[in-house]
Amino acid sequence: MNLRHDFAAILGAFMLFVCGLTDAQTNLKGSDFQRLSPPRAVATGDRIEVIEFFYYGCPICYEFQPHLSRWLVQSPDSISIRRVPTLPSEGSEGLEGWVRFARLHYTLDALGQISRLHWPIYDNFHFDGVQLNDEKVMVEWVSKNGIDRDKFLAIYRSPEIQAKLDEVRKLMVTYDVRSVPTVVIDGKYLSTARMAGGTRQLIQVVDTLVRQARKERPR
Numbered sequence: 001m002n003l004r005h006d007f008a009a010i011l012g013a014f015m016l017f018v019c020g021l022t023d024a025q026t027n028l029k030g031s032d033f034q035r036l037s038p039p040r041a042v043a044t045g046d047r048i049e050v051i052e053f054f055y056y057g058c059p060i061c062y063e064f065q066p067h068l069s070r071w072l073v074q075s076p077d078s079i080s081i082r083r084v085p086t087l088p089s090e091g092s093e094g095l096e097g098w099v100r101f102a103r104l105h106y107t108l109d110a111l112g113q114i115s116r117l118h119w120p121i122y123d124n125f126h127f128d129g130v131q132l133n134d135e136k137v138m139v140e141w142v143s144k145n146g147i148d149r150d151k152f153l154a155i156y157r158s159p160e161i162q163a164k165l166d167e168v169r170k171l172m173v174t175y176d177v178r179s180v181p182t183v184v185i186d187g188k189y190l191s192t193a194r195m196a197g198g199t200r201q202l203i204q205v206v207d208t209l210v211r212q213a214r215k216e217r218p219r
Contacts, residue, residue, distance in 0.1 A: 016214070028209075032201075033187070036175070036184070036188055036189065040184075040187035042186055048078055048213050049185070050080065050183060050206065051080050051081075051171075051184040051190075052081065052178055054085060054103060055101065055124060056122060059126060060193050061122070062123075065122055071203050071207060078088055082186075083105070083118070086098070086180050087099060087168050087169060099165065099171065100135055102165055107161060110160070111147060111151070111152070113147060117145060139152065179192050179193075179194060180192075185206060188213055191209065
């Protein structure tokens with residue numbers, strides 16, 4: 001999905017994706033991923049850093065989540081996952097919806113609720129049709145999920161959350177993120193659903209690159 005396109009364009013691109021699952025990949029094609037040069041710094045110590053750039057309104061990201069979740073459950077503690085809700089460039093069509101979703105993510109994170117509600121955001125938006133990129137609907141939704149609305153709104157509109165959004169834009173430049181979902185492995189490798197050939201293939205690529213990055217770490 002090009003970040004300048006609207007939701008309809010996202011859905012159209014989604015229909016082009018290959019859905020078949022090949023055997024677990026041990027040898028990757030050069031087109032499956034991009035090697036970042038120079039490598040970007042990580043701050044995860046001994047753990048391999050995995051960054052997922054995503055957008056709650058993206059059906060491809062929605063499809064990717066079960067694969068990523070299962071992989072994380074099976075992965076060792078030596079992996080550190082970081083989720084970054086992306087933003088298109090200023091002036092892009094539908095920008096406010098992206099901003100609201102990003103604010104929702106970081107507000108729930110600040111409240112210690114993101115692990116509980118990350119998947120329901122996707123599911124309620126895509127499967128149930130709850131327009132969570134509408135602020136009024138969003139506030140009603142978080143209230144129904146046991147969160148005090150006044151406390152939520154105070155954090156949602158705070159300078160701290162705005163600072164998070166500013167950081168997102170910097171990260172997208174740092175990693176040259178142009179589509180979602182994009183996954184960056186240990187500051188060295190980048191892959192997307194389009195590059196890998198689908199969402200199930202993407203998690204196989206990520207798994208292989210994590211193993212490779214672990215081998216490349218100093219012993």
